[in-house]
Amino acid sequence: EAQVTQNPRYLITVTGKKLTVTCSQNMNHEYMSWYRQDPGLGLRQIYYSMNVEVTDKGDVPEGYKVSRKEKRNFPLILESPSPNQTSLYFCASGMAVSYEQYFGPGTRLTVT
Amino acid sequence: QQPVQSPQAVILREGEDAVINCSSSKALYSVHWYRQKHGEAPVFLMILLKGGEQKGHDKISASFNEKKQQSSLYLTASQLSYSGTYFCGTEIRGSQGNLIFGKGTKLSVKP
Numbered sequence: 001e002a003q004v005t006q007n008p009r010y011l012i013t014v015t016g017k018k019l020t021v022t023c024s025q026n027m028n029h030e031y032m033s034w035y036r037q038d039p040g041l042g043l044r045q046i047y048y049s050m051n052v053e054v055t056d057k058g059d060v061p062e063g064y065k066v067s068r069k070e071k072r073n074f075p076l077i078l079e080s081p082s083p084n085q086t087s088l089y090f091c092a093s094g095m096a097v098s099y100e101q102y103f104g105p106g107t108r109l110t111v112t
Numbered sequence: 113q114q115p116v117q118s119p120q121a122v123i124l125r126e127g128e129d130a131v132i133n134c135s136s137s138k139a140l141y142s143v144h145w146y147r148q149k150h151g152e153a154p155v156f157l158m159i160l161l162k163g164g165e166q167k168g169h170d171k172i173s174a175s176f177n178e179k180k181q182q183s184s185l186y187l188t189a190s191q192l193s194y195s196g197t198y199f200c201g202t203e204i205r206g207s208q209g210n211l212i213f214g215k216g217t218k219l220s221v222k223p
Contacts (some may be wrong), residue, residue: 056209
C-alpha cells in the first residue's frame with residue numbers, strides 16, 4: 001500500500017530535550033516536505049527536499065533541522081524544543097512539488 | 113507571501129453550490145487544492161498549472177487566472193461528504209519547491 005508514515009504519532013516532551021520525528025514513504029518520490037499546522041494559521045512549510053542530499057528552508061525553519069540521506073526517509077529534528085513548537089506536524093511526499101502531495105497521518109507534539 | 117483565502121467559513125445546505133477563492137500577491141507557477149477533514153491529514157483534490165486552466169473532479173472544479181494570480185474552487189450540488197477545511201497551496205515563480213498554503217476555508221454542509 002502506497003503510504004507516508006510518521007513516528008511517533010503523539011509525543012509529549014520537555015523543553016530542551018532533543019527529539020526526532022521520522023517520516024518514510026514507499027512511493028519512490030523525489031520530493032518530500034514538512035509542515036506544521038496551528039489553529040487559524042493553516043499549513044506552514046518548515047523544510048522541503050527536492051531530492052536526496054538536497055534540502056531547503058520553507059517559511060518557518062527556525063528551530064528545526066532535517067536531513068535527506070535516503071530517498072524514502074526525511075526526518076525532522078528538534079535539537080532544543082521550546083513550547084512554541086507545540087503543534088501538529090505533517091510530512092508529505094510527491095513525485096515533485098508540482099504533483100499530488102501525499103500527507104502522512106500527522107504527529108501531535110506537545111512541549112512543556 | 114501566504115495566499116489569502118475567502119471566505120474563511122461557509123455553511124451550506126445539501127445541494128447548494130459554493131465558491132472558494134485563493135489570491136496571491138506573487139506570480140504563481142501552480143495552485144494546489146486540498147481538503148482536510150477533522151482529525152485527518154489533508155487530501156489532494158487537484159492542481160492547476162496553466163493560466164486559465166480549469167480542471168474537474170466529480171462535482172468539484174477549479175480555475176486558475178494566471179494574470180491575476182487567483183484561483184477559485186467550485187463545489188457544485190454539495191454533499192455532506194464535502195464538509196471539511198479547504199486549503200489552497202501556491203508555488204511562486206522562481207521559488208519552485210516552496211509550497212505555501214493559505215489559512216483555509218471551513219466548509220460545513222448541513223442536511
